[in-house]
Amino acid sequence: MAGAASTLPAAAAAPPMDARVIKDRRSRPVVLVILSPSAWGGGPPRPVPSRPCMRDTLAPLSRLSRGQRPWAAVIFSPAARSRRGTARQRLCPQRRRINRNGRPGHKEVQMRIEEWQPDLSGQPGPKFRALANALREAARSGLLAPGTRLPPMRDMAWRLKVTTGTVARAYQVAAAEGVIESHVGRGSFVAAPPARRPVPQPLLYESLDHPMSQQGPADLRIPQLPDCGQARVLARHLTALADDLDADVLDYTPLSRDQDCRAAALDWMAVRRVGPASTGDMVLTHGGQHAITLVMALCLADQPAQVMVEALTYPGIVHAARLMRAQTLPVALDDQGMRPEDLDRVARASGARLVCLTPSAQNPTLASMGAERRAAIIAVARRHDIQIIEDECYAPSPDPQGPPSLRALAPERVWHVSSLSKIIAAGLRFGILICPEGMGQAGRVAAQHSHMGLSQPITGLVTRLIRSGDAARIAREVKELVDDRLALAHEALDGLGMRGQPGVPMVWLPLPAPWNAVDFVARAAVAGVIVRPSSDFCGPDQVPVQGVRIALNCRMPRARLAAAVDGLGRMARSGPLAGPD
Structure with missing residues (x-):
């Protein structure tokens, strides 16, 4: 801004001040009223001088036409501004900081948008891209909290000494990236960070015990081939x-x-x-x-x-x-x-x-x-x-x-x-x-x-x-042992509609009414046998049929596998009201 210089007389009722006439970007005269620290006398902050007092202070300008008459702006000196801010904090306690994970923050630094002044000088590429990058970094780091309202484009352009078009393009880029969100009639705001996608379930479960162990639950969730050397x-x-x-x-x-x-x-x-x-x-x-x-x-x-x-x-x-x-x-x-x-x-x-x-x-x-x-x-x-x-x-x-x-x-x-x-x-x-x-x-x-x-x-x-020829020989031996375990399942689950295929180390057991697959799996786990319900094989919007997949763990001792599958058969026949076997 270019300054023009004129010190005006102060009214007797006004606090110590200094009024200067300067020009804004459109060459309009502006009166800056600068209050000194002594304006507050070391006591509690007092309001800005009343309008009549201000009008008396600016009396020498009253003869100007309306188009030439400047508008008044009050600027506090650093010391006065500090005291004024302290008083505001006493009246409005600082709100609780919330970090980007939604929990109370700890030593998180946030600032008001009025204090945010990105440095665009020396940044590679066009200015709008540099401003969009600065917005992204401030939102990512938590410097600008979600929900912070951004200044209008004209005000941001004035503050950063760039054109309004530059700010408009920067806001468009930031909105496309999800950094800010704009609402017609309300303005632009820093967007909340997107929710993290949940980690999907692994395809393979960690085995609960060694396959040959006699202790712990019988894990029949994942098919395992027999050991044929x-x-x-x-x-x-x-x-x-x-x-x-x-x-x-x-x-x-x-x-x-x-x-x-x-x-x-x-x-x-x-x-x-x-x-x-x-x-x-x-x-x-x-x-x-x-x-x-x-x-x-x-x-x-x-x-x-x-x-x-x-x-x-x-x-x-x-x-x-x-x-x-x-x-x-x-x-x-x-x-x-x-x-x-x-x-x-x-x-x-x-x-x-x-x-x-x-x-x-x-x-x-x-x-x-x-x-x-x-x-x-x-x-x-x-x-x-x-x-x-x-x-x-x-x-x-x-x-x-x-x-x-x-x-x-x-x-x-x-x-x-x-x-x-x-x-x-x-x-x-x-x-x-x-x-x-x-x-x-x-x-x-x-x-x-x-x-x-x-x-x-x-x-x-x-x-x-x-x-x-080792591959063909191993395949034959594997099939023989799998078919032996399959015979165990057919015997234990006879009459229940069990379905299996030769050489495939798993079977499907449809559950009779009134069994629910999830309840059956929970009851089986209490009895020491773990299987997979039909819901594990359905999409999120599907209604699953009532059944369970039983993997024939061919590395498990034959007697233990037979006992586990036999227990599942007895539980399916007895119904959900019989209690765990």
């Missing part, structure tokens, strides 16, 4: 592999270096009737879960972010969809799995073009599709141009008389997922993805983008397992 076989092959490692292990794995492992995996899959396939159609992944996530990333890139899933589905599929920010749409089930007429309805209503299903061993209900049902599903998929993820990680051992896979029926649109984790050893983390015809290269490039390809020790180990 897999660790010794893997150790032997790893030792031989270590002796054969060369300098190639120092390099990243190019797309073609896993060719030998893909050829071995193709031989392994030959008995599973997956339709026409070559090594060019195959992608190697870190297990079946990784393969499902990879397919969703590929298919949802240019499609609606929606995935149709079975009404009761494995939670890993839902978590994979969430990673892609995709909505899951439930499709009704019956005793053969997904119903094609409901798939048609959901596809028409939503426009979704991706479905994930488990046709051979539905998880958790263990339903299996017949040949006619599979053909009907393919017909709906072709009608709506739907891509299909065929999750066959839990598929039973191949049956020459069984129905063909979905990929054999529609190789142009089915992504077939398999894994050695459910057959050989869960810790191996090796998955096989057979892509639709012509999509193998795209799948391998996407896999390279996500994890740079499988490491050479893993591909070398799997190649040796398959070529030596």
Whole structure:
């Protein structure tokens, strides 16, 4: 501001003051009345001089026209302002500080918006971006509390010596980022920080005890393969592999270096009737879960972010969809799995073009599709141009008389997922993805983008397992032991509608009325057996059917597993009013 200078006489009744005439940005005269510390006489603060007193003080200006007459502004000297602020604090106690987590703060520094003066000088980029960054940092650090009202754009521009357009663009950027929120007729305010997204439940539970222990509850939540000496076989092959490692292990794995492992995996899959396939159609992944996530990333890139899933589905599929920010749409089930007429309805209503299903061993209900049902599903998929993820990680051992896979029926649109984790050893983390015809290269490039390809020790180990015949031998022994545990479940749960599949280490138990699945699980836990309710496999808006999934922990002593499953059967038959067994 440019100052103009004139000291005016003070009225006798007025406190000591100094009045000066200056000009504002629009060259209008302004009278500044500066009160000295002695104006308050060391006592309690008194009000600003009354209007008549002020008018007497400015009497020499009364002859000016209305357009030339200045407006009065009062500025307190530092000492007077300090005393005035102290008096305000006595009258209005400082409010309790609340930190950004919603709890009473501790030594948190907050300021009024009038005191906030960001330094935009020396900041890279345009001024509006620097102001938006300053707003974001002040809100993030708690310097400006949520709900703080921002000055109008013109006032902020005047304070920061920038244009109104600069402030307007800065407010727009901050509003788009969620830093501030604007309301018509009310102004702009610092927005409250967004609520943190809850951490989802893990896919795997920590085991409550050692599988071979006789103490503690019987944990039947996660299927566990029997011990057929897999660790010794893997150790032997790893030792031989270590002796054969060369300098190639120092390099990243190019797309073609896993060719030998893909050829071995193709031989392994030959008995599973997956339709026409070559090594060019195959992608190697870190297990079946990784393969499902990879397919969703590929298919949802240019499609609606929606995935149709079975009404009761494995939670890993839902978590994979969430990673892609995709909505899951439930499709009704019956005793053969997904119903094609409901798939048609959901596809028409939503426009979704991706479905994930488990046709051979539905998880958790263990339903299996017949040949006619599979053909009907393919017909709906072709009608709506739907891509299909065929999750066959839990598929039973191949049956020459069984129905063909979905990929054999529609190789142009089915992504077939398999894994050695459910057959050989869960810790191996090796998955096989057979892509639709012509999509193998795209799948391998996407896999390279996500994890740079499988490491050479893993591909070398799997190649040796398959070529030596150890993988096939272990798979046969695992199936025999799983079928033995399955026979225990059939005997203990006879007459209750239990459903299982050969070689699959889990069963589904529908609960008779008036049982509720959550109550049944709680009652079973009191009796020392832990299982999973149907609600664990439902979406948030679904009404679950009343049933439980019982994992056959094949590493548990046979007698202990038999006693646990037998107790579940007796409890299901006796009803919820009988009390824990």
